[in-house]
Amino acid sequence: MSDARQYFDLPSPFAMKRGGSLQGARIAYETWGSLNAAQDNAVLILTGLSPSAHAASNAEDPSHGWWEGMLGPGKAIDTRRWFVICVNSLGSDKGSTCPASLDPATGETYRLNFPDLSLEDVANAAQALVKSLGIEQLACLIGCSMGGMSALGYMVLHPGGVRTHISVDTAPQAQPFAIAIRSLQREAIRLDPSWHGGQYGDQSYPDIGMSIARKLGVITYRSAMEWNGRFARIRLDPEQREEQPFGFEFQVESYLESHARRFVRTFDPNSYLYLSRASDWFDMAEYGNGNVMEGLQRIRVEQALVIGVSTDILFPLEQQEQIAEGLQAAGAKVEFVALDSPQGHDAFLVDIENYSRAIGGFLARI
Amino acid sequence: MSDARQYFDLPSPFAMKRGGSLQGARIAYETWGSLNAAQDNAVLILTGLSPSAHAASNAEDPSHGWWEGMLGPGKAIDTRRWFVICVNSLGSDKGSTCPASLDPATGETYRLNFPDLSLEDVANAAQALVKSLGIEQLACLIGCSMGGMSALGYMVLHPGGVRTHISVDTAPQAQPFAIAIRSLQREAIRLDPSWHGGQYGDQSYPDIGMSIARKLGVITYRSAMEWNGRFARIRLDPEQREEQPFGFEFQVESYLESHARRFVRTFDPNSYLYLSRASDWFDMAEYGNGNVMEGLQRIRVEQALVIGVSTDILFPLEQQEQIAEGLQAAGAKVEFVALDSPQGHDAFLVDIENYSRAIGGFLARI
Known part of the structure; x- marks a missing residue:
């Protein structure tokens, strides 16, 4: 072996x-x-x-x-x-x-x-x-x-x-709360116009949908209690903040973003959809x-x-x-x-x- | 009066x-x-x-x-x-x-x-x-x-x-869990290409972002316990299902969808963003x-x-x-x-x- x-x-x-x-x-x-x-x-x-x-x-x-x-x-x-x-x-x-x-x-x-x-x-x-x-x-x-x-x-x-x-x-x-979370993750991907009914490519890729799906995953994989100790209400340093309106301001937002960035292009969106649905179906x-x-x-x-x-x-x-x-x-x-x-x-x-x-x-x- | x-x-x-x-x-x-x-x-x-x-x-x-x-x-x-x-x-x-x-x-x-x-x-x-x-x-x-x-x-x-x-x-x-949820709701709206940096109109409107934000809201406003009793794993009747790939199959998904439909065009997306951020800021x-x-x-x-x-x-x-x-x-x-x-x-x-x-x-x- x-x-x-x-x-x-x-x-x-x-x-x-x-x-x-x-x-x-x-x-x-x-x-x-x-x-x-x-x-x-x-x-x-x-x-x-x-x-x-x-x-x-x-x-x-x-x-x-x-x-x-x-x-x-x-x-x-x-x-x-x-x-x-x-x-x-x-x-x-x-x-x-x-x-x-x-x-x-x-x-x-x-x-x-x-x-x-x-x-x-x-x-x-x-x-x-x-x-x-x-x-x-x-x-x-x-x-x-x-x-x-x-x-x-x-x-x-x-x-x-x-x-x-x-x-x-x-x-x-799967209980309905888990189904609801996974359904929303799938929706974020499939409603991303760049998903193109599954026909995405490197040039047009559902980055936004995958990012939202991953962040929602991370939120539900962790616990509020842990984050109270870990992030509390700590702000990002000004130079870490985004320049855009409603951009990130709290550390917890930046934490989610870094998780999403590591995930978005390293997991195939269609495969994610199939596995996510399989989890809902299992009974x-x-x-x-x-x-x-x-x-x-x-x-x-x-x-x-x-x-x-x-x-x-x-x-x-x-x-x-x-x-x-x-x-x-x-x-x-x-x-x-x-x-x-x-x-x-x-x-x-x-x-x-x-x-x-x-x-x-x-x-x-x- | x-x-x-x-x-x-x-x-x-x-x-x-x-x-x-x-x-x-x-x-x-x-x-x-x-x-x-x-x-x-x-x-x-x-x-x-x-x-x-x-x-x-x-x-x-x-x-x-x-x-x-x-x-x-x-x-x-x-x-x-x-x-x-x-x-x-x-x-x-x-x-x-x-x-x-x-x-x-x-x-x-x-x-x-x-x-x-x-x-x-x-x-x-x-x-x-x-x-x-x-x-x-x-x-x-x-x-x-x-x-x-x-x-x-x-x-x-x-x-x-x-x-x-x-x-x-x-x-x-606001604790970090609530901030994370609201941040993700705001992101769903502002990353919707139809938000147009706040310059949307009736013809191009961030329906998808608002729908995802609302569904995430409803998920976190409710509780898993209630849904176990209310929806369990009950399926939609075949005629209620969407024809599209990965369309809704469970009652809980259709429940979220009906909530979102009632909300999407009845609440101004920019106002939602402002109020949501104000909630995160309050301390x-x-x-x-x-x-x-x-x-x-x-x-x-x-x-x-x-x-x-x-x-x-x-x-x-x-x-x-x-x-x-x-x-x-x-x-x-x-x-x-x-x-x-x-x-x-x-x-x-x-x-x-x-x-x-x-x-x-x-x-x-x-």
Whole structure:
């Protein structure tokens, strides 16, 4: 096993849940550590909406990954013990086939001709990779945020495929507040005249829509409490201010702007739309005759750790409790950890100390 | 006193807090009930960002007002006892001078030549009206949402002008979360190419920016809890759906859209920008050597009722507690009411039963 970004060619055609299929599709992934002879030490990480498969630095790519503090030798997800795989979601533009990819049938970029994407498709693509690596059962499946929903889909669709599960800041279905936020993000992009019905190019690109979508994301990924301590009402220095009417004046505005600038041209807008909608569609109730708890009870794992944070407004703690209750009712031994980290939904990326303690402790006991 | 919308000509020039002045400016207001001979039964209501002075129906305008359930004969704000005045904020476009008004100096619409607007200007304009009506001291000053901040400004700038105060779902200063939301709303408008630096017209109008701003407003005025019960994941009927890619699919999306449609062309975008920024600027700490509590302690009233709601994410309950503590430390007899209404910040417009009980009870005791 090498430690660089690798590509896995999905079985072709790859059937999509809501109809249609992909020809010659692939997903990007990275690995850390080594698969043991018994092939029972594999950990799969499914990510949130925007991260790549580069969860942590490795030999070929020493740059810091999005979960650098969590993953590595001696860390909570200890790569001396575990063979860790992180997948770039199908439909995401960090190496996996997505709406910005070429459609081999036409030689043109898919754009809106990409078939409807669901998180079950993300899960199935990841599972196909796991199987191809000779892994019958994951020692642990970890899902963060959107990846937590993909993980639930993975487990309900592939019984026996997962021994233990770690659910991080996620939900068994999107609630209307989260749907409203994501719908507005999508609207900001698709109503940007430069989106051109998905036919944008480098010269005419929905920068404004993407910027608004990202800022709204950052606002809802964080918490008011954190910002009170961090930004309060601190003003920008005069030389940092914009010259235009109603330009930025407070540090919090400049913070949002810098986040947006880093995002706007590094994430394909159509791919964002597809993944965002897939998050709204996901619903464990589909697997339980319209009932979320029944759907969760169809999942079979030995043990699970469910973590959430009280300051998360996008995936509120009650939804983590639901997951914990559902998995427990299904027979799993479940640990439920409710953190008070001030950082909101993003706490799993920031409060490494508390998340490490919970995740490292759980993995040490399985 | 008549009961119709009336106009009060402000002293000219009317000096603005941050510099500049208005010539020939006016504010629109409505009244209910009669001022008694002692002139000690006047209640002034300062409104949130978007409402007009039409708080309730009256003889000349029988249409329902924005606080219809609260205000009238026999209601919590009993117009048989109180002479009630509601003012359309200076800078708002519901009859008061605002950026959409003609600048008498040029004969052109002010647009961005309107001077910087602060909530202290809103307060001073309202106070000038009160004085012109022969009222030395208000029996009660009621401020809701943005109007609650204007009310704090009124009281700190006009000592002795207010006997009792009712503070509804407001804050002594904008916190960074609220600033971030409002900044993003302003950005949606000013980055809409049809805003044209404030020079829009009926043919090219920032509909998209205004729609996004309004939807973001409605999302933050409400609460996730309410929507779970109200919308859950209910889908629109197929015939209600839009035909376009990524069009609305869930009821909550259609709810936001209907709110936005009612707002977009009924509120002047430049006026919205001015009032929104004024809300960010307002800070009681300015009156207390940089300290909010010290600023609040400069306010002198006999009694106060401070109401907030635990589900408000824009004006969180801790900020109402701050107001209550500050007024109490200044010597007022303060009642603090923390409600659990599920409707979020907008609870004062919806949960009339609980707000009536608190406000009616307080007014009955003064």
